[in-house]
Structures are given as structure tokens and as C-alpha cells.
Amino acid sequence: MLEYFGFILAIAVVALIASAIHILREYERGVVFMLGRFWKVKGPGLVIIIPVIQQMVRVDLRTIVMDVPSQDVISRDNVSVKVNAVVYFRVLDPERAIIQVENFYDATSQLAQTTLRSVLGKHELDEMLAERDKLNEDIQSILDAHTDAWGIKVANVEIKHVDIDESMIRAIARQAEAERQRRAKVIHAEGEFQAAEQLRQAAETLVKQPQSMQLRYMQTLIDIGQDKNSTIVFPLPLDFIQPLLAKMEDSKDKNSK
Numbered sequence: 001m002l003e004y005f006g007f008i009l010a011i012a013v014v015a016l017i018a019s020a021i022h023i024l025r026e027y028e029r030g031v032v033f034m035l036g037r038f039w040k041v042k043g044p045g046l047v048i049i050i051p052v053i054q055q056m057v058r059v060d061l062r063t064i065v066m067d068v069p070s071q072d073v074i075s076r077d078n079v080s081v082k083v084n085a086v087v088y089f090r091v092l093d094p095e096r097a098i099i100q101v102e103n104f105y106d107a108t109s110q111l112a113q114t115t116l117r118s119v120l121g122k123h124e125l126d127e128m129l130a131e132r133d134k135l136n137e138d139i140q141s142i143l144d145a146h147t148d149a150w151g152i153k154v155a156n157v158e159i160k161h162v163d164i165d166e167s168m169i170r171a172i173a174r175q176a177e178a179e180r181q182r183r184a185k186v187i188h189a190e191g192e193f194q195a196a197e198q199l200r201q202a203a204e205t206l207v208k209q210p211q212s213m214q215l216r217y218m219q220t221l222i223d224i225g226q227d228k229n230s231t232i233v234f235p236l237p238l239d240f241i242q243p244l245l246a247k248m249e250d251s252k253d254k255n256s257k
Contacts, residue, residue, distance in 0.1 A: 022047045022056060029094045030056040041094050059094040063155065064105070068112045070163070077124045082163040087112050087143065093151025101150045108147055112157075115142050125164075132159050 024030055024043035032039045032047075033055045042056070049056050070084040089108060091097045097104045119139050120128060128135065136157050144154040 016051055019051050020049050022049060024058070027060060027062045029059045029061060031059060031094050031098045032056050038095065038099060057098050059091055059097060061091055061094070063088055063090045066105070066109055066112065068109070068116060070161075071113055071117050073117050073120045075120065075125045075128065076122060079125045080165070081120075081125065081128065082161075083116060083120055083128070083159060084161055085112070085116055085139070085157060085159045087154060088156040088158075089143075089147065089152055089154045091151060092153050096149070096151030104147075104150050104152060107150065108143070108152060108154075111146055112139075112143060115139055115146075116159075128159075128162050135159060 022030065023046055026044045029041050029043045030047050030049075032042055032049065034050075035053060039054070047056065066087045066089065068085040068087060070082045073081050073083050075081060087108070091104070101107045116139060119135060119142065123131075123135065136159060139159075140154055140157040143157065147154055
């Protein structure tokens with residue numbers, strides 16, 4: 001009987017010693033409480049805890065990747081979408097992460113969900129699709145400000161998907177097509193305006209220099225004459241005929257004399 005009691009006592013002592021010895025990895029810290037009151041943060045390495053009198057809570061200091069579940073969001077232009085995101089955060093102060101909030105992971109998750117709905121609800125659908133970087137920064141700054149009291153640093157927030165129903169996708173496609181047609185018409189109108197302006201400037205130049213008109217006329221005749229299979233009838237400008245008529249009259253006058 002005495003041997004059996006001694007064996008039980010030895011097992012209890014070994015178990016007590018084993019429960020007192022803790023080994024914390026490089027990325028872990030232990031928040032130690034003594035008789036229910038915070039004592040200190042220990043680790044990494046070998047940590048000895050007095051059983052019953054002291055308790056230790058492990059805290060992981062590595063960056064945590066948290067997936068934010070899909071949220072139903074009503075945009076400012078009354079479009080219903082589903083949005084999900086991912087949040088990257090880490091614990092900077094293990095003491096506050098354990099003491100200031102019951103469960104810092106769940107608290108950060110719930111805060112991320114409400115912040116995602118709140119921020120995106122202030123923007124229109126086009127902004128959600130085109131300005132994700134700005135929205136990510138806004139959400140990250142709000143989360144970081146709220147979680148600072150818990151000893152948590154939110155490093156980054158990324159919106160992953162913005163899901164839209166089929167009817168809205170078709171409406172967006174029609175809007176995009178109308179926008180492309182509008183831009184094409186604007187570009188065509190600008191081209192017509194520039195061409196008209198160039199023609200106006202050319203006409204002013206030709207008016208100031210009549211010789212230029214004659215040269216242009218001759219160039220046009222040369223271009224037309226390159227096609228040998230066509231018969232072209234064109235009027236001869238009076239500017240060309242008048243000098244010839246004047247010479248003919250002068251020659252007649254000389255012969256009559």
C-alpha cells in the first residue's frame with residue numbers, strides 16, 4: 001500500500017513539474033497572471049510557471065491572415081452587392097491583447113465586417129470597382145485606429161471580390177457601350193473641327209496668294225491626269241486665258257498697222 005501511494009505521489013510530482021515548464025517559440029509570448037493579477041510577459045524560450053498560483057496565456061506574434069466573410073452592402077447609388085475581403089494584422093502588445101478584449105481575433109473579425117459595410121456603403125458602385133486601393137486604405141486606417149487600444153496593428157486590408165447580380169452586370173455593359181459610343185462621337189467631332197480649321201487656314205492663305213491657287217489647280221490636273229482610262233472635261237480658269245487673249249490682240253494690232 002505504501003509503495004502504491006509512493007508511486008502515485010511520484011506521478012503527481014512529475015505531472016506538476018511538467019505543468020510548470022513551458023517552452024515558447026521565437027514568435028510566441030506568454031502573458032503570466034499571478035493569483036489572477038497580471039504579472040509580466042515572458043518568452044521566448046524556457047518559462048517556469050508556479051502551478052495553481054500562476055497561469056499563462058500564449059500569444060502568437062506572427063501576422064495573422066483573416067478572411068472577412070462576404071457582406072451584403074448597399075452602395076450610395078442603391079446597388080446591392082456582396083463584398084468579401086482579407087485582413088492582415090499582428091499583435092504588438094500581448095498584455096493589452098489579452099486584458100483589454102475577451103478574444104482579439106473574434107473582435108477584430110467583427111470590427112472588420114462592420115467597417116467594410118460602413119465604408120463601402122458611402123461609395124457608389126463605380127468607385128468600388130475602380131478605386132479599390134483607396135477603399136483598402138480607408139478601411140485599414142479605421143481598423144488600425146480602433147484596434148490600437150487592443151495592442152493590435154492592422155497592416156493591410158484587401159478587397160477580394162465584389163459580386164454583382166446578372167441584371168446589374170448587363171446594365172453596366174450597356175452603360176460601358178454607351179460611353180464608348182459617346183467617346184467615338186466626340187473624337188469624330190473633334191477631328192471634323194480640326195479639319196475644318198485647317199481648311200479655313202488654307203483658304204485664307206490661297207486668297208492672300210493667288211499664285212498659290214494656280215499652282216494648286218495645276219497639281220490637281222496632274223493628279224487627275226495620272227489615270228489614263230478616264231476622260232475628264234474641266235473648265236479653264238480665266239486667269240490663264242486672259243494673258244493669251246491679250247497677246248493675241250496685241251499681235252493683231254501690230255499686223256493691222
